[in-house]
Amino acid sequence: MEIFERSLEESIETFKKLLNENRMTRFRTEYLALHNYEQSMIFANLEKEDREKIYQYLSPSELADVFDLLESQDETIDIYFEEMSPPYAATVLGEMYADNAVDVLNNLKNRERVNLYMKLMPAESAREISSLINYLDETAGAIMTTEFISVQEGLTLSAAYHRLREQAIKAETIYYVYVVDENDRLVGVISLRDLIINDEDKLIHDVMNTRVISVQVNDNQEEVAKMVQDYDLLALPVVGFDHELLGVITVDDVLDVMQDEADSDYSGLAAVDVSESHDTPLSAARSRLPWLVTLLFLGMGTATLISQYDALIAEASVLSAFVTLITGTAGNAGTQSLAVAVRKLTNKYDDDNFFTSLMFELITGAITGFIVGITVMLIVLVWQQNLVLGAVIGIAMMAAIIVANLAGSFIPKIMDKLGFDPAVASGPFISTLSDLTSVFIYFSIAQLFLSAII
Amino acid sequence: MEIFERSLEESIETFKKLLNENRMTRFRTEYLALHNYEQSMIFANLEKEDREKIYQYLSPSELADVFDLLESQDETIDIYFEEMSPPYAATVLGEMYADNAVDVLNNLKNRERVNLYMKLMPAESAREISSLINYLDETAGAIMTTEFISVQEGLTLSAAYHRLREQAIKAETIYYVYVVDENDRLVGVISLRDLIINDEDKLIHDVMNTRVISVQVNDNQEEVAKMVQDYDLLALPVVGFDHELLGVITVDDVLDVMQDEADSDYSGLAAVDVSESHDTPLSAARSRLPWLVTLLFLGMGTATLISQYDALIAEASVLSAFVTLITGTAGNAGTQSLAVAVRKLTNKYDDDNFFTSLMFELITGAITGFIVGITVMLIVLVWQQNLVLGAVIGIAMMAAIIVANLAGSFIPKIMDKLGFDPAVASGPFISTLSDLTSVFIYFSIAQLFLSAII
Secondary structure, eight states: OOOOSSOHHHHHHHHHHHHHTTOHHHHHHHHHTSOHHHHHHHHTTSOHHHHHHHHHHSOHHHHHHHHHHOOOOHHHHHHHHHHSOHHHHHHHHHHSOHHHHHHHHHHOSOHHHHHHHHHHSOHHHHHHHHHHTTSOTTBHHHHOBSOOOEEETTSBHHHHHHHHHHHTTTOSOOSEEEEEOTTOBEEEEEEHHHHHHSOTTSBHHHHSBSSOOOEETTSBHHHHHHHHHHHTOSEEEEEOTTOBEEEEEEHHHHHHHHHHHHHHHHHHHHTSOTTOOOSSHHHHHHHHHHHHHHHHHHHHHHHHHHHHTHHHHHHOGGGGGGHHHHHHHHHHHHHHHHHHHHHHHHTTOOOSOHHHHHHHHHHHHHHHHHHHHHHHHHHHHHHHOOHHHHHHHHHHHHHHHHHHHHHHHHHHHHHHHTTSOGGGSOHHHHHHHHHHHHHHHHHHHHHHTHHHHO | OOOOSSOHHHHHHHHHHHHHTTOHHHHHHHHHTSOHHHHHHHHTTSOHHHHHHHHHHSOHHHHHHHHHHOOOOHHHHHHHHHHSOHHHHHHHHHHSOHHHHHHHHHHOSOHHHHHHHHHHSOHHHHHHHHHHHTSOTTBHHHHOBSOOOEEETTSBHHHHHHHHHHHTTTOSOOSEEEEEOTTOBEEEEEEHHHHHHSOTTSBHHHHSBSSOOOEETTSBHHHHHHHHHHHTOSEEEEEOTTOBEEEEEEHHHHHHHHHHHHHHHHHHHHTSOTTOOOSSHHHHHHHHHHHHHHHHHHHHHHHHHHHHTHHHHHHOGGGGGGHHHHHHHHHHHHHHHHHHHHHHHHTTOOOSOHHHHHHHHHHHHHHHHHHHHHHHHHHHHHHHOOHHHHHHHHHHHHHHHHHHHHHHHHHHHHHHHTTSOGGGSOHHHHHHHHHHHHHHHHHHHHHHTHHHHO
16 A cells, blocks of 8 residues: 555655745645645644745645645644634635534634634635534534535436536535425435436436435434445435435545544443543553543442451352452453443444343343353362362352343443443443452352352 | 335335235335335345245346345345346346455355356456455455446547446446556546546546555555545545556445444454344354353463462451452553554554553553552552551552553554454453453562561
8 A cells, every 4th residue: 555655754854844945836846746635644744833834835725625634633723723824724714625614613722713713714604614513513414514516406417417517616525416495405316427327408307316315414423324334325415304405424524433433432342542642651541540540449349348258258268269250251241241232222223122132131141151150160170179169159150140241231221221322331341340249149159158168 | 314214114014015915016116216225124124935026026137236235144145146046146146236246256155156157147247256256355356346437548538528428327436537558557547526627628638636546456455444534535446566457446335344344343352243143142142152261261370370379368368358459450451551552553553663652551551550559559548457458459459550551552562463453352351361460460469568468
């Protein structure tokens, strides 16, 4: 895979040198020959003094193309815009795709600056941006763009084609033309492919597909992504409550949504945000400590519980060798069942009845618990030559696994029902919680058979 | 979000009824009015007798459109094709997009049937399929299609446009036209947008973009997905070793790759395959047991180690209360560090030096370990009124966290260096492994201070 003809580091050095030597023409020729994504990668690796030259050398429209591809780290975007003169910054924002401009504006800390930019930019851009800026995060409205192509159904294909040709430079996607009625309600869609293939004298009404796949403006971005993926779409129209066409979500934004959702599910399971990158160990430690310390307190519950069985352990110290084995294995089983449950919930194919699926997990836990329990019983029997001890550990293991399985499946479901993101329930949380139940089960059973163990 | 006008269940019932009553015309009218994805959802929910009617009612080309959108469960695809007459099946495969037909053929168990289909289908389709079928799984070659549009650079835009119009029905993507030289080497690209915007008398040579973003046929599908995502592409050309154009990867396939990769990373971390769906608890248990039992044996190592400290525990039974706390917390820290390391490796932005990044993780572990250690020391001091015990547990906690952090970071890196998928190293594996080291650290330190604890 060859992204840059030279390596990124070399490219950055070359461009820094050109900027340093004030070679504007050469800089523009070489920089503008790159793909916008490469331009954005280089831009993100420059120093303040280099960037300030770039604001002199590139037109707002050229810089807007770079910023459309910039993977926005919230804080740096703020810095870049602060460096530009307000009129320049406002023009850059106006030239960006409206959905991306909204992303930027939402990340600026100084709200007065946002108002200033909105006043300074062309009225049309300001209108598009204000129509988008109030949608809730992670909804269809928040990721859609208003720069789409729409026509009325009475037109001929040839007229539609000319309309498309006019708007092709500014529209974010030209591969679907949406058809609306006199009240702007979405009534059909024609793909550019159909526009090209069919006779140009036909009417849109006769060629359009009236079963348009669309989403509501408040639908969650995950549902949107699943729909684009299932239907193999390049863009998905977004409608309001009267089915009026409000915007379009393009597949490039869906790719970003999928990446964000994958990162967030993965982070949830691991109890650490893997999408953040940290420059210093201190900052990395700070992001990991909240969960660790919270779980430490939950773990203290387990320690307190074990200390209640002090007398039991003193009488049969062999018991303590198996605490970690039982808590660890039950924690592993709970993590598995948690992951399965969360995945079903986030992918929205969990249409089972609540109790049916808990019953399913109960039986799954019983089967895995039984097999793991028998295995550990046999090992302990051979190792310690003590059938009762083996049976106690085997039965405790089985019971602990069943409980951990149920907890792993039940907790995300309850969180989902209560309106929380089930993906926040982490593997470490389930492990630490199941430590408590496992210890309780283990020592309760051991207590019953104490006389036979020692 | 409204996918079906009626619910899926109702639609299935309606179509079953139409098939049962042999109402072919009505069935065709209603079924073909649906989106191909909806057709595929309904098809997947029918019984054998219904499907056999469908093979009579739909042309191979109509069924091919349905199968192009079918989310292929390997086993069911095999069953469907077995139900069709070989000439019908071969024609369906020939009419499908070549990359999807290859997926199907790779999932058929009976290799003789594959050969038969290849013989029975049109020569052109057979040629396209055989050119794709030998690429390694999860490479660019395996997900590309050969149905793209290419032209030579001497043509005018208007000639290219007519070429595109001719091929638009069959080509999987028409939104980029690729430009090749006389040896079929990729030399440029024009988007359909550029073709539409520019004057039709211009030469391709003058309009095309010569810095084409492309991938090698053997590149991993993850890199392909990252590239499409970074560059916001709708399609990505695939070249061979002489830079000859072999195929094109479309964004819909990239969405599927991202979903697969996200599922596989998530499954790796949880030590269970979340992408499988199980009909019975027995089958669910079977998929979870291998990891559980493997880790059980690793856990037995920890149990054996603890039993070596039997005398120590007998003398100071208070020690056993804190084993689970230390192993649990270190396991949680190890899971965090593992997740961060795996994510960096799979997203390919781990360009740090091996030792630099281990050092980073060592310091991160030292900071988190120090803070968690101090916290637990204070808690134990207040609870047990024993400074030495508190110090022993605090120091052991810190050391155990540092070791778990290093293991969580080191193990996936080593696996990656050795050519394994680092995402297979699971949270449960790291937890279970760090149980062993944590116990060793804890009891070794406790032994040193035994006289002061009791």
